Amino acid sequence: MAEVRSQKDNGNGVANPLVLDAAVIGAGVAGLYQLHQLREEGLSVRAFDAAGGVGGTWYWNCYPGAKFDSASYIYQYLFSEELYKGWSWSQKFPEQPEIESWMNYVADTLDLRPDIQLNTTIKSAHYDEDRGRWTLTTDAGQVIDAQFVVSCSGMLSAPMTNLFEGQDSFKGDIFHTARWPREAVNLKGKRVGCIGNGATGIQVIQTIAPEVGELKVFIRTPQYVNAMNNPQYGPAEVEEYKSKFEYYKERLPHTFAGFEFDFDNGTWADSTPEQRHEVLERIWENGSLELWTASFSELFFDEEINEQISEFVRNKMRERLKDKDLCDLLIPTDYGFGTHRVPLESGYLEAYHLPHVGIVSVKDNPIARITPEGIQLTDGSTYEFDVIILATGFDAGSGALTRMDIRGRDDRSLTEQWQQDITTTMGLQVHGYPNLFLTGAPLSPSAALCNMTTCLQQQTEWITSCIKHLRNKDLHVVEATREAEEQWVKHHDDLANATLVTKTDSWYMGSNIEGKPRRMLSYIGGVGTYRQKCSEVESQGYPGFEMH
Numbered sequence: 185m186a187e188v189r190s191q192k193d194n195g196n197g198v199a200n201p202l203v204l205d206a207a208v209i210g211a212g213v214a215g216l217y218q219l220h221q222l223r224e225e226g227l228s229v230r231a232f233d234a235a236g237g238v239g240g241t242w243y244w245n246c247y248p249g250a251k252f253d254s255a256s257y258i259y260q261y262l263f264s265e266e267l268y269k270g271w272s273w274s275q276k277f278p279e280q281p282e283i284e285s286w287m288n289y290v291a292d293t294l295d296l297r298p299d300i301q302l303n304t305t306i307k308s309a310h311y312d313e314d315r316g317r318w319t320l321t322t323d324a325g326q327v328i329d330a331q332f333v334v335s336c337s338g339m340l341s342a343p344m345t346n347l348f349e350g351q352d353s354f355k356g357d358i359f360h361t362a363r364w365p366r367e368a369v370n371l372k373g374k375r376v377g378c379i380g381n382g383a384t385g386i387q388v389i390q391t392i393a394p395e396v397g398e399l400k401v402f403i404r405t406p407q408y409v410n411a412m413n414n415p416q417y418g419p420a421e422v423e424e425y426k427s428k429f430e431y432y433k434e435r436l437p438h439t440f441a442g443f444e445f446d447f448d449n450g451t452w453a454d455s456t457p458e459q460r461h462e463v464l465e466r467i468w469e470n471g472s473l474e475l476w477t478a479s480f481s482e483l484f485f486d487e488e489i490n491e492q493i494s495e496f497v498r499n500k501m502r503e504r505l506k507d508k509d510l511c512d513l514l515i516p517t518d519y520g521f522g523t524h525r526v527p528l529e530s531g532y533l534e535a536y537h538l539p540h541v542g543i544v545s546v547k548d549n550p551i552a553r554i555t556p557e558g559i560q561l562t563d564g565s566t567y568e569f570d571v572i573i574l575a576t577g578f579d580a581g582s583g584a585l586t587r588m589d590i591r592g593r594d595d596r597s598l599t600e601q602w603q604q605d606i607t608t609t610m611g612l613q614v615h616g617y618p619n620l621f622l623t624g625a626p627l628s629p630s631a632a633l634c635n636m637t638t639c640l641q642q643q644t645e646w647i648t649s650c651i652k653h654l655r656n657k658d659l660h661v662v663e664a665t666r667e668a669e670e671q672w673v674k675h676h677d678d679l680a681n682a683t684l685v686t687k688t689d690s691w692y693m694g695s696n697i698e699g700k701p702r703r704m705l706s707y708i709g710g711v712g713t714y715r716q717k718c719s720e721v722e723s724q725g726y727p728g729f730e731m732h
């Protein structure tokens with residue numbers, strides 16, 4: 185482990201900064217592995233995280249029912265067989281406490297804790313061109329002087345917590361799902377209002393419905409849902425998936441979305457109606473994200489085919505919903521299946537059959553404000569609650585970065601720049617911000633369309649190789665060129681604009697945030713293709729990245 189120094193003056197007039205080769209922002213899936221890799225390379229490195237523990241998403245999202253939508257055996261680090269096999273999952277889609285424990289297992293097994301600083305929010309990061317180094321400041325006023333900054337701050341880590349007028353006046357408890365209290369919250373018998381029915385809201389609703397006294401769900405946009413098939417794992421199942429370690433390691437990085445499945449069913453166009461039906465039914469029974477990310481790729485491009493697959497899902501939902509009113513409120517008709525994130529669920533639809541659970545449609549009558557007693561709609565109608573749950577999502581992809589004051593060359597501000605347009609070079613760097621590397625950032629698959637561990641491992645490994653390359657050549661600064669960025673943005677947009685995803689409003693397009701530039705956040709060329717493009721850049725000596 186390289187020594188971390190503190191020196192009197194960093195040459196920038198700051199006394200006693202913590203001097204590092206690399207500062208990693210975040211100690212979640214990406215941050216832990218990035219820290220490990222850079223440390224192995226002999227860099228002095230420290231990871232900083234606002235949370236009180238490691239895990240990132242899996243630390244913060246401790247709301248009732250939080251769980252994986254990726255199978256546990258692939259939401260894994262695959263660089264170490266020992267690490268992979270040293271942990272045994274209890275089921276296919278485990279819940280947050282088990283996932284957080286696994287992240288702690290990773291931190292302990294790799295002995296990362298000495299180089300992780302928790303309860304620390306990075307407030308700003310400013311680049312000094314003369315010195316080729318970054319100065320970071322924390323919420324506690326600590327100053328860090330680092331040659332490299334790697335943001336592992338997460339693509340869904342900036343929660344939309346303050347959305348409604350009057351929120352502070354509410355007399356009961358109000359919780360955003362991503363800021364759920366660490367201590368248990370007693371909802372038994374309480375009157376609960378839940379705003380939001382995305383992947384998060386669905387997990388909360390199906391979990392708390394049986395125990396609360398009353399639950400009203402405020403729905404603006406209904407969701408296509410896919411029933412989860414979640415078997416428990418005993419020793420035989422664990423042994424079975426562990427025996428496939430090499431297979432997953434080879435397979436996952438090269439599929440469309442970093443899962444074990446891919447578009448291997450032929451095309452819709454070339455299949456008979458019977459074959460299509462067989463494929464959809466078989467995949468449906470698997471109860472995973474396969475229907476979305478590995479059934480027929482035309483789903484993303486062809487409106488007619490998308491409509492037929494959407495109708496297949498609608499029919500599955502109709503079979504479970506008992507009355508027409510519920511079908512009208514819960515089954516989407518005005519956008520296509522898979523054009524935004526498809527949630528998995530377990531009993532979500534059935535929760536609405538409980539007599540104390542109801543839906544308030546806020547599509548045409550939006551929420552106006554939160555009052556001391558509850559939620560008031562635009563037409564003046566009010567609903568009284570003891571607890572309000574905000575399952576209202578995130579400023580995705582860019583929010584974690586724009587909430588920091590990041591300034592690159594010539595004092596340019598990333599926050600201001602991304603108010604105009606959100607661009608990156610392969611999601612790994614932004615022109616004008618030398619030695620700043622990104623993970624889980626816009627214009628890469630890890631901004632959304634990926635089994636996150638697959639993509640974050642690839643990105644952090646690319647970053648490590650790039651830093652290693654620089655050091656081997658005795659170079660100090662790397663920056664994506666303007667031309668490379670423009671080319672990447674064009675390539676990204678050409679692919680995105682050919683899809684139906686751009687026609688649907690959601691966080692995938694940034695349209696959940698007022699004033700956010702509308703653009704597809706995630707690269708949709710596929711995880712395998714993206715990886716190949718990144719590898720080419722690396723093997724060709726980093727064309728498009730200026731080094732000195």
Ligand code: NA7
Pocket residue numbers: 340347379380381382383384385402403404405525546551575576577578691696
């Ligand atoms: P999402 O998917 O962004 O869902 C947020 C939900 O909150 C969604 O149903 C929104 O309705 C709803 N929302 C947000 N603002 C309002 C207002 N003002 N009024 C009514 N309803 C509102 O976030 P999640 O946390 O569920 O999921 C994020 C990702 O985490 C998920 O995709 C997985 O990858 C993990 P809308 O659809 O905008 O009409």
